[in-house]
Amino acid sequence: MKLIIDQLKECIRSHPSVVNSSIGSNANWSRTQCIILSQIISDALSKAITAKDSKKNKTNLTISGMTLQRILNDVYTEKTNPDLRLLKTLDKLAIFLGHSSLNEFLAHRKDNEVNPELTPNTPFTDEFEALVLNYCREEFKCIQELPNIDLGAMTDYLFADSPLIKRISDALHRYSNLNFKANTDENRSNFEVYDFRLISASDTLVVLSAEEFWNIEWKDQSNNPVKVYNKINRQTYFIKKNQGIWKIWDNHNPDLNGLITEVEQAHYRQNILI
Known part of the structure; x- marks a missing residue:
């Protein structure tokens, strides 16, 4: 920071x-x-x-x-x-x-620029990339379970008291209230994470960013397509070390609220037409 x-x-x-x-x-x-x-x-x-x-x-x-x-x-x-x-x-x-x-x-x-804080001894390895990728996979699994709410193995990658896990839980509840579900047939919903960049690192905190592509096709309970969310952005992850364990503490997703709002608006439009 x-x-x-x-x-x-x-x-x-x-x-x-x-x-x-x-x-x-x-x-x-x-x-x-x-x-x-x-x-x-x-x-x-x-x-x-x-x-x-x-x-x-x-x-x-x-x-x-x-x-x-x-x-x-x-x-x-x-x-x-x-x-x-x-x-x-x-x-x-x-x-x-x-x-x-x-x-x-x-x-x-x-x-x-060349980051003066980063040296050959910087504690940055493939494990941090894997941590973010596994977290995204788990988040995608949670989306696939909707409208049922299940955080699955999220605490394997996030600290249980982190602000990020609270935001994820709140978002899943908002999605669940819409009674929409993600269409995963023939890979219709998917995500990609790539282009990792290390921003800063210390013995207890690593900050890195990644380009992310999320493509979610939402459908209603009758399996009718309702909304396709398609977004590419760069997200920043704050990874902490606590009691010798590295986990994600928080992230900055500039489009988090927009994603939920678009789906809620689609739900509202659908109800108006009924």
Whole structure:
């Protein structure tokens, strides 16, 4: 997390909107400077939202000066267990910097820079790729069981108290309420995970990203096709070591809510037509 936040801070300080503002010449940013920076970022985020996103709540396009001050003063730098709220804030900073998401920002940095924290002794092996792949397979099995809810062997790959397993459980319950199921006949629903990239690593935390393709064909209880979800994105995984065991603690999927919302909208349209 330190590497990610440091990269964001570096880019924010050199951003033209910041350099050419009243705070651009200040080496140290106090609360007042952070309030000004908050306004600069909010204005940029408002302009970055496309027409299709125009209905978004404007509060989603802001970062408070207090939050920025905490980030700039390294309050979050050593945070090993980033929660979803912090990830969303970092996502907004990445958008301010001209990227579509935090994942895209990290991928761009990975393509253009050598990571000084990564050495030949970095604890990164095929086991981390296998961990993510096995987790995705287990998630796919859970989708195949719907509308029955069964987390299966999910805790073999995720810590039982992780925020990710809570989000997965919530998502499965939302799907279950729709009474839809995934059509797996002739491989009609499938997924692929590829292009793993190591972002940072320490003795207790590994951050890596992967390109993921998820293709889910949903059908109703009468086996009628309802919705096909087709998405490729880059997801970031936070893998922790606890009591000598490596497991996934959290991940950042920029399209998680969109996936569920699209299926719920299909369910709503179907009921309206009945």
